[in-house]
Amino acid sequence: MQYTMALDKMKALNLESSVTRSETDEVDGVPLPKKVCDRWDQIWNFRARPDDLLIATYAKAGTTWIQEIVDMIQHDGDTEKCKRATTYLRHPFIEWVLPGPFSSDKNAEVMPSPRTLKTHLPLQLVPPSFWEQKCKIIYVARNAKDNLVSYYHFYRMNKNMSEPGTWEEFLEKFKSGQVLWGSWYDHVKGWWEAKENHRILYLFYEDLKEDPQREIQKVLQFLEKDLEKEVLDKIIHHTSFEIMKDNPMANYTFEPPALMDHSISPFMRKGTVGDWKNHFTVAQNVKFDEDYRKKMAGTSLTFRMEL
Ligand code: A3P
Numbered sequence: 001m002q003y004t005m006a007l008d009k010m011k012a013l014n015l016e017s018s019v020t021r022s023e024t025d026e027v028d029g030v031p032l033p034k035k036v037c038d039r040w041d042q043i044w045n046f047r048a049r050p051d052d053l054l055i056a057t058y059a060k061a062g063t064t065w066i067q068e069i070v071d072m073i074q075h076d077g078d079t080e081k082c083k084r085a086t087t088y089l090r091h092p093f094i095e096w097v098l099p100g101p102f103s104s105d106k107n108a109e110v111m112p113s114p115r116t117l118k119t120h121l122p123l124q125l126v127p128p129s130f131w132e133q134k135c136k137i138i139y140v141a142r143n144a145k146d147n148l149v150s151y152y153h154f155y156r157m158n159k160n161m162s163e164p165g166t167w168e169e170f171l172e173k174f175k176s177g178q179v180l181w182g183s184w185y186d187h188v189k190g191w192w193e194a195k196e197n198h199r200i201l202y203l204f205y206e207d208l209k210e211d212p213q214r215e216i217q218k219v220l221q222f223l224e225k226d227l228e229k230e231v232l233d234k235i236i237h238h239t240s241f242e243i244m245k246d247n248p249m250a251n252y253t254f255e256p257p258a259l260m261d262h263s264i265s266p267f268m269r270k271g272t273v274g275d276w277k278n279h280f281t282v283a284q285n286v287k288f289d290e291d292y293r294k295k296m297a298g299t300s301l302t303f304r305m306e307l
Contacts, residue, residue, distance in 0.1 A: 019159050019258040030122060030182035032095070033160065039097045042105065046094050048129040051114040053223070054137045055091065058187040059120045059180065060150035061142035062205040064267075067091050068239045068250050069216055070116055070138065073223060077231035079238050083249045091118045094127070120181045123190035134199060138219065141188045142205035143303040144292060145276030148174045148184070152279075153265040155179075160259060171284060175291055185295040192301045206273050206304045212236045241271035274306040 025037035036043065048054075055070065057063040067087050075081040084090070092104035094117050108117060119126065130137070142150075148171065155164035161180060164170045170179075177183030195202045201222040208215045213236060220227060227235075237243060244250045245268035252260055252267035260267065280288065 019256075021159050021162055024162050024180065027125060030125060031178060031180055033180060035098055036095050042097055043095050044125075044127050046105070046108075046127040046129060048117075048127065048133045048135050049113055049115065050133045050135065052130070052133065052135045053114065053116045054094075054126075054130055054135050055116065055118045056126070056137055056139045056191065057118075057120060058141065058147060058184050060147055060154055062140045062208065063118060063120070064250060064252075065205075065208065065239060065244065066138060066140045066203065066219075067116070067118065068244060068247075069219060069235065070223075072235040072238055073216070073219060073225055073227070074116065076227065077234040077238075079234070082238070083247070086249050086254045087252070088118075091116045093118045093120075095119060095121055122182055122187045123194050131198065136222065137198065137200045138203065138222065139191045139195070139200055140203045140205060140208070141191070141301075141303070143273070143276075143305045144174075144184055145280065145288070145305055146205070146273060149276050149279050150269065151179065153269055154267075157261050157264040157267070158259065159261075167279065168284070171280075171288070175288070185292075189296070189299050189301060192299065204303070206307060209271075209273050210307055212239070241268065244268060245271070273304070276305070 023034040024031050025034040026032065027037055027040050053070065055063065055066055057066070064087050067090070068082065071082045071090055072079070082090075088096075088104075089107065092108040092111065092115070094104060094108065097103060097105040108115065151174065152164055152167060152170045155161040155170065165173070173179050174184065177186065181187070191200065192202060194200060201218060203215060203218065213232065216232060216235060220232075245266075248254060250268075253262060
């Protein structure tokens with residue numbers, strides 16, 4: 001099977017620790033890895049199919065979590081089927097069209113329908129075929145402060161990202177949208193508005209954490225699936241942070257260590273709401289809130305920063 005082969009290649013791939021951090025460029029003012037910008041035409045012309053399901057998030061908002069939930073739903077709670085390959089091979093990352101065996105476009109092209117795909121793109125950069133085909137989209141948003149903290153640690157451990165700088169520097173870059181995939185504020189607001197006119201299920205990380213059963217029910221309804229209570233319980237268990245942390249098909253430990261160094265910060269780091277309190281100083285928090293109020297003025301979108 002094609003995925004198994006790709007996994008074997010992945011294991012055999014022993015990249016030197018000399019991997020350098022990615023360069024950044026921009027598409028319409030949105031910072032993206034240069035290698036993504038270099039292939040932008042190809043990404044923009046992605047051919048969506050009407051039965052594609054797109055999972056869209058700002059990076060570190062709980063993408064992998066909702067991917068595992070969706071996969072479990074689609075496979076009626078069969079954990080073995082969900083361990084057929086790593087998250088990124090199960091669900092091609094549409095803008096990650098890098099050459100090589102793990103190229104998402106090659107994966108997506110050969111993948112039988114119905115496909116589940118992933119993107120971190122802000123609304124305005126989503127390839128138009130997704131709108132033309134009226135694809136269903138699940139969006140997960142996470143409160144800005146926890147999202148920022150998670151992103152900072154991800155930058156530290158992942159050489160696909162540029163240098164994060166210090167915490168203070170990264171905090172400022174996040175506020176001004178000078179991080180990869182751009183402004184968190186524009187991202188969450190853009191998708192929030194889009195749900196009025198498109199088939200978008202808009203979920204929140206904090207809600208998933210508070211009551212996974214209630215939120216998974218929403219996903220079931222959106223996907224027009226009905227599952228026995230027993231299967232639902234199994235999905236909740238299999239997609240809990242504790243289980244996913246130890247699942248090599250979901251915790252990104254299959255990435256070559258030279259790219260993702262889990263000893264710096266594990267991909268499955270804390271999985272909580274409110275960890276920002278361990279990072280922000282009182283002064284940083286006051287300034288952040290002040291700026292946040294301005295950037296989020298005029299939207300009906302609200303977040304919980306703690307549970
Ligand atoms: P933290 O860094 O705060 O721990 P993404 O998949 O979008 O990259 O998001 C990663 C974040 O989601 C990480 O947050 C990770 O720990 C968290 N996460 C992943 N699976 C989770 C789960 N099952 N429950 C709660 N949080 C989860």
